[in-house]
Structures are given as structure tokens and as C-alpha cells.
Amino acid sequence: xxxxxxxxxxxxxSALLTGAARAQEAATPMGIDQKINQIFADYTGWYVxxxxxxxPGTDFSWIAMWLVIGALVxxxxxxxxxxxxxxxxxxxxxxxxxxxDDAGEVSHFQALxxxxxxxxxLGNIAGVAVAVGIGGxxxxxxxxxxxxxxxxxxxxxxxxxxxxRNEYPxxxxxxxxxxxxVKGFEERGLPAGKVMAVIFCIFTILGALxxxxxxQANQAHAQIAGVFGDFPGWxxxxxxxxxxxxxxxxxxxxxxxxxxxxxxxxxIFYVVVSILILLLNFDQIGWAFGQIFAGxxxxxGVAGGFTGALIQGFRRAAFSNEAGIGSAAxxxxxxxxxxxxxxxxxxxxxPFIDTVVICTMTALVIVITGVLNQxxxxxLYIWNxxxxxxxxxxxxxxxxxxxxxxxxxxxxxxxxxxxxxxxxAFSTMISxxxxxxxxxxxxxxxxxxxxxxxxxxxxxxxxxxxxxxxGPVIDFSDAMLFSxxxxxxxxxxxxxPIVKGELSRYxxxxxxxxxxxxxx
Amino acid sequence: xxxxxxxxxxxxxEASSRVLDVVRQQAKAMESCEVIAVYVIEWSPFSxxxxxxxxxxxxxxEQDIKLARERVVEPALAALQAGxxxxxxxxxxxxAADILDRIAVKEGAAQIIIGxxxxxxxTERIFGGVSGRLVAQSSVPVxxxx
Numbered sequence: 001x002x003x004x005x006x007x008x009x010x011x012x013x014s015a016l017l018t019g020a021a022r023a024q025e026a027a028t029p030m031g032i033d034q035k036i037n038q039i040f041a042d043y044t045g046w047y048v049x050x051x052x053x054x055x056p057g058t059d060f061s062w063i064a065m066w067l068v069i070g071a072l073v074x075x076x077x078x079x080x081x082x083x084x085x086x087x088x089x090x091x092x093x094x095x096x097x098x099x100x101d102d103a104g105e106v107s108h109f110q111a112l113x114x115x116x117x118x119x120x121x122l123g124n125i126a127g128v129a130v131a132v133g134i135g136g137x138x139x140x141x142x143x144x145x146x147x148x149x150x151x152x153x154x155x156x157x158x159x160x161x162x163x164x165r166n167e168y169p170x171x172x173x174x175x176x177x178x179x180x181x182v183k184g185f186e187e188r189g190l191p192a193g194k195v196m197a198v199i200f201c202i203f204t205i206l207g208a209l210x211x212x213x214x215x216q217a218n219q220a221h222a223q224i225a226g227v228f229g230d231f232p233g234w235x236x237x238x239x240x241x242x243x244x245x246x247x248x249x250x251x252x253x254x255x256x257x258x259x260x261x262x263x264x265x266x267x268i269f270y271v272v273v274s275i276l277i278l279l280l281n282f283d284q285i286g287w288a289f290g291q292i293f294a295g296x297x298x299x300x301g302v303a304g305g306f307t308g309a310l311i312q313g314f315r316r317a318a319f320s321n322e323a324g325i326g327s328a329a330x331x332x333x334x335x336x337x338x339x340x341x342x343x344x345x346x347x348x349x350x351p352f353i354d355t356v357v358i359c360t361m362t363a364l365v366i367v368i369t370g371v372l373n374q375x376x377x378x379x380l381y382i383w384n385x386x387x388x389x390x391x392x393x394x395x396x397x398x399x400x401x402x403x404x405x406x407x408x409x410x411x412x413x414x415x416x417x418x419x420x421x422x423x424x425a426f427s428t429m430i431s432x433x434x435x436x437x438x439x440x441x442x443x444x445x446x447x448x449x450x451x452x453x454x455x456x457x458x459x460x461x462x463x464x465x466x467x468x469x470x471g472p473v474i475d476f477s478d479a480m481l482f483s484x485x486x487x488x489x490x491x492x493x494x495x496x497p498i499v500k501g502e503l504s505r506y507x508x509x510x511x512x513x514x515x516x517x518x519x520x
Numbered sequence: 521x522x523x524x525x526x527x528x529x530x531x532x533x534e535a536s537s538r539v540l541d542v543v544r545q546q547a548k549a550m551e552s553c554e555v556i557a558v559y560v561i562e563w564s565p566f567s568x569x570x571x572x573x574x575x576x577x578x579x580x581x582e583q584d585i586k587l588a589r590e591r592v593v594e595p596a597l598a599a600l601q602a603g604x605x606x607x608x609x610x611x612x613x614x615x616a617a618d619i620l621d622r623i624a625v626k627e628g629a630a631q632i633i634i635g636x637x638x639x640x641x642x643t644e645r646i647f648g649g650v651s652g653r654l655v656a657q658s659s660v661p662v663x664x665x666x
Contacts, residue, residue: 261568
């Protein structure tokens with residue numbers, strides 16, 4: 001077991017080298033980026049194609065549908081727990097049920113905040129702009145609907161995460177899908193738990209290196225370069241990697257702590273600025289909601305109409321809040337509670353905050369500031385067929401569209417947005433370095449040296465991500481991220497009766513008065 | 521008759537030894553006295569942490585409690601016991617002013633004695649130090665030792 005991480009590394013590099021040799025044989029001079037891209041496209045393209053394959057006759061990927069169906073199943077199975085239990089979730093986060101004797105342990109609030117700093121990020125800023133830019137304002141409606149259903153998925157996975165975590169003699173904990181898959185399957189007498197856990201961990205490691213790392217580094221660099229002018233990406237990469245390494249390997253917790261403190265305030269500030277813009281355009285809020293509702297069912301002239309809005313909204317919600325991916329179960333499992341289901345209650349707030357609140361704010365501001373071009377006579381949106389999206393002022397999309405919308409009211413906003421994107425990217429990287437590490441230690445065992453191997457690889461990938469434009473590599477890693485959801489949601493279906501048992505037991509205790517509020 | 525209880529806030533600083541002197545003096549004046557020495561590790565359940573810090577939190581908490589016990593509480597208890605007092609000690613996490621008050625109420629203590637901890641930085645200047653907040657919210661008489 002001891003040399004497994006090294007063996008893994010060796011295999012990875014030899015695969016890369018063999019691929020590189022083959023690419024060399026193609027004889028055309030290529031940059032190193034292109035070579036790596038070529039290798040990945042050649043070897044992994046089929047898998048990426050499979051994961052993001054559209055359902056026949058639509059352009060809706062089956063993987064997004066997989067997440068949405070999962071969310072629907074959990075919503076019905078748990079009797080709309082996200083609505084029934086919402087008030088109780090808030091009470092738990094406020095600490096109303098926290099025993100003062102447990103002060104100093106991880107609180108529900110802390111587990112939630114930590115998980116949120118891993119999910120709130122580019123998806124809320126850039127992803128929403130893409131969704132609204134293609135699907136029209138109606139996409140917002142479906143995004144909210146999908147976000148609301150996703151709350152039940154988080155409830156399920158995070159309850160299991162806490163119930164089946166490992167608690168070690170030294171007091172540290174490790175949790176996540178790999179633990180509940182093995183232990184839960186054993187408990188229910190189901191086969192193949194160990195195999196599924198290993199597959200999940202491999203997906204997690206690869207997803208952490210890409211979507212949780214290279215993509216973030218890449219976008220952070222793009223934002224900085226967008227404000228200060230272009231400069232080589234490796235500079236951003238090396239700086240980010242050095243800071244990240246100092247935090248995750250060097251024990252420089254103060255930087256992480258500062259980020260972890262600033263990120264929530266950035267998030268709050270973002271929401272406050274959004275509300276301010278909405279208030280400044282108070283007279284148009286009714287109109288904007290009208291656009292969102294009308295667009296949700298008619299498309300308002302946007303190509304794809306109703307289905308276009310639905311697809312974009314669902315996809316954005318599924319990709320933004322990570323419900324069903326399994327990452328949140330890792331983050332939430334550190335909380336100290338006697339009742340695992342309490343963390344499920346708390347976790348269901350995550351898609352609500354991420355998608356229903358923050359994503360919706362972005363969408364509303366984009367709609368209300370009028371950066372999407374409308375035909376003044378018909379009121380329909382003008383379709384830019386060439387770009388495949390609604391025509392916008394200056395033809396921008398993604399993060400630039402969000403930036404432009406907010407700049408309509410506050411000209412200083414793009415600078416702030418840059419800082420926010422970089423910080424969000426950084427905190428997402430810190431979170432994913434942890435998720436990846438947990439998967440790594442699950443496969444190879446705990447130990448400082450083994451952990452350092454992963455942390456080093458992680459930081460190397462930051463430099464690569466920022467320096468190179470590695471479309472196929474990032475696509476592959478995104479495919480890995482969503483592959484986590486295939487394994488995880490299958491496991492959730494099989495284990496959801498256990499969660500139901502936990503839930504009824506807990507509700508019984510609440511009703512009988514065995515569990516009581518400590519305050520409030 | 522059970523003795524009068526006094527809650528003593530320790531902070532491990534220079535002031536603590538002056539606090540202990542005052543406790544001894546006051547106790548001497550009483551017929552029977554029980555001293556509860558409390559060390560509070562400042563902690564908020566609403567702070568932000570990294571996933572790794574969360575995973576290690578329980579371990580760190582145990583270590584912090586052990587350290588505080590060994591370095592602050594036990595020496596203080598030994599000093600008080602040497603003066604023939606009946607003493608007990610505890611280490612808690614949270615807001616010092618809140619916790620001292622809560623323990624005083626729960627134990628039915630007659631008073632709280634703490635050292636005056638000088639303003640340490642901007643937050644303390646704005647929001648007041650532990651002693652200031654304790655005086656403002658305490659349910660029992662408070663003695664502040666300069």
C-alpha cells in the first residue's frame with residue numbers, strides 16, 4: 001500500500017509520456033499545451049462525449065437530467081423536506097439546538113459556511129450569465145425550481161456523510177460518499193460497496209484537479225488579465241500555487257482563515273449590491289419577474305423557447321450547487337452532532353443560498369439592467385444566431401455580461417468582481433484540495449508523506465491550469481466531476497431508506513420532547 | 521450550610537495572580553467559601569473555517585482544553601488550595617463574559633472576580649473588553665481587579 005501514491009503518479013506520467021510520444025509522431029510542431037490537449041482529446045474525448053451527451057432530440061445532457069431526476073426522487077421520498085424542514089434548518093444553524101457543553105466543536109453554521117465557500121463561485125457569476133444569455137430570463141425560473149429540488153439531494157447525502165464518517169482515535173474525522181457507500185452497503189447487505197467507493201474516489205481526485213482547481217486557476221487568471229491587461233498565465237499560476245501550498249501543506253492557516261472570512265462577506269456584499277440595484281430599479285422588478293415567468297413557459301422569442309429556458313436553468317442549477325456530486329457530504333461530515341439528520345437539515349440550505357438566492361440575484365440584475373437586447377416594438381429578445389445567444393451590449397457573455405450588468409449602476413463593480421472571482425476561485429481550490437485529499441487518503445491511506453504527494457500534485461496543476469488553455473483537459477476533469485454524481489446518486493437511491501429511518505426517529509424525538517431547544 | 525460560591529475568571533496573565541490574591545483575601549473574610557476558577561477559550565460558533573480545520577476541530581479542542589488546564593487552571597487551583605480553600609476548575613469555549621455570567625447564575629455564586637484585561641486591539645476598543653461587557657450584563661456583583 002505504501003508505494004501506491006507513487007505508483008499512481010508513475011502510471012499517470014507514463015500515460016502522459018506515451019501519449020506525448022505518439023503526438024510527437026504526428027510530426028507537426030505543436031506547443032506543449034496543444035500536445036497535452038491532443039493527448040487528452042484522443043484518449044478521453046469519448047468519455048467526455050459520453051458524460052455530456054445530449055438526450056436524443058434535445059440539447060439537454062443526460063447527466064444534468066440525472067441530477068434533476070435524483071433531486072425530484074429525494075424531494076418526493078422525503079415528503080418535501082426542504083419546505084417542511086426549512087424553519088428547523090434555520091433554527092439549527094442559529095444554534096438553538098446546540099448544547100452549550102459542545103461549544104468549541106464544529107457548529108452547524110461552520111459546516112454550512114465551509115461547504116458554501118466550496119460551491120459559491122464562478123457558477124453563480126459566470127454560469128448564470130451564460131444560462132440567461134442563452135435561455136433568456138425564463139431560465140431563471142427553472143434554475144430556481146431545480147435549486148429548490150436540489151435541496152433534498154443535499155439533505156440525503158449530508159445526513160449519510162455524518163452518519164457513516166470515520167472518527168479516529170486522535171479526534172479527527174473523515175467522511176464522504178466513499179465512507180457511506182462502503183459502510184451503508186455493508187449494513188444493507190448490498191454488494192460492490194468497496195468497488196464503488198474506489199471508483200468514486202478516482203473520479204473525485206481527477207475532478208478536484210480539474211474543475212476544482214485548473215478551471216478555477218484559469219478563470220482567476222482570465223479575470224486578472226481582463227482588468228490589468230494580458231500577461232503570462234504561469235505568473236498567476238505560480239503565485240496562486242505558492243499561496244495554496246503554503247496553506248494546505250505549509251500549515252499557513254492564517255491565509256486560509258482570512259480567505260474563509262472574506263469569502264462569505266464577498267458573497268453577502270454581492271447579494272447586497274444586487275438588492276441595491278434591484279431597489280434602484282424598483283419600478284421594474286414586477287416587469288422583470290413578468291419576463292422570468294413569461295420566459296419560463298414561452299421563451300419570449302429566445303431560440304429553443306420553453307425547452308431552451310428549461311434546459312439552461314436546470315443545467316445551471318445542477319452545475320452550480322453541486323447537489324448530488326457528493327462533495328458536500330465530505331465538507332459537512334466534520335460537524336459535531338449526535339443526530340446525523342440535523343446536518344442534512346442544515347445542508348439543504350446550501351442550494352437555497354447558492355442557487356435560489358445568489359444565482360437568482362445575478363439573473364435578476366442581468367434582466368433588469370437591460371443588457372440583453374430586446375426589440376423595442378415586439379418586446380422579444382434579439383437572437384444573435386452567429387454567437388448562439390441573445391444579443392448583448394458589446395456582444396459580451398459569461399462573466400463579462402455580469403460585470404457589464406452591474407456596471408450599469410456601479411461603475412466600480414468590475415474591479416470588485418475581479419477580486420470576488422479570484423477569492424471565490426481560491427476558496428473553491430482550498431475546498432477541493434481537501435475533497436481530493438480525502439479521496440486520496442481513502443485510496444492510499446493516511447499519512448503525512450502520502451498527503452504531501454497529493455498536495456504537491458494539486459499545486460502543480462494550479463500552475464498548469466492558469467498557464468495553459470487546456471480545453472480538453474478541463475472537459476475531461478468536468479466529466480470526472482459529474483461522474484462522481486453517477487456513483488453517488490446510485491448510492492443515495494440505495495441508502496435513502498436509512499436516511500428515512502434516521503429522519504423519522506429524529507422527528508419522533510423532537511415531538512416527544514426528547515430533543516429540546518437550548519435557547520430561543 | 522454550603523459555602524458562598526465565588527466564580528473567578530482566569531486569563532493566564534499577570535493580572536491573574538493579583539486576582540488570586542484578592543480571592544484569598546475575600547475568602548478569608550467569609551466563613552466558608554467555594555471558589556470556581558474558570559478559564560474561557562474565546563470561541564464563536566459563527567466563525568469561518570477551512571474544511572481541514574473542521575476535520576481537526578475536535579482534536580484541537582481537546583488539546584486546547586488540556587493545555588489550558590495544565591498551564592492556567594491547575595496552577596491557580598494549587599495556589600488557592602495552598603491557602604486552604606475549597607476549589608474547582610473548568611475550561612470552557614465561548615464568549616468569556618457570557619460564560620462567566622452563565623456559570624455564576626447556574627452555580628448560584630455570590631460574585632464574579634476577574635482581572636481587568638487591558639484593551640487588546642481595535643475590536644476591544646470598539647466593543648469593550650471582557651470586563652466591560654461582564655459589568656454591563658452580569659446577573660451577580662462583579663469585582664474587577666486592576
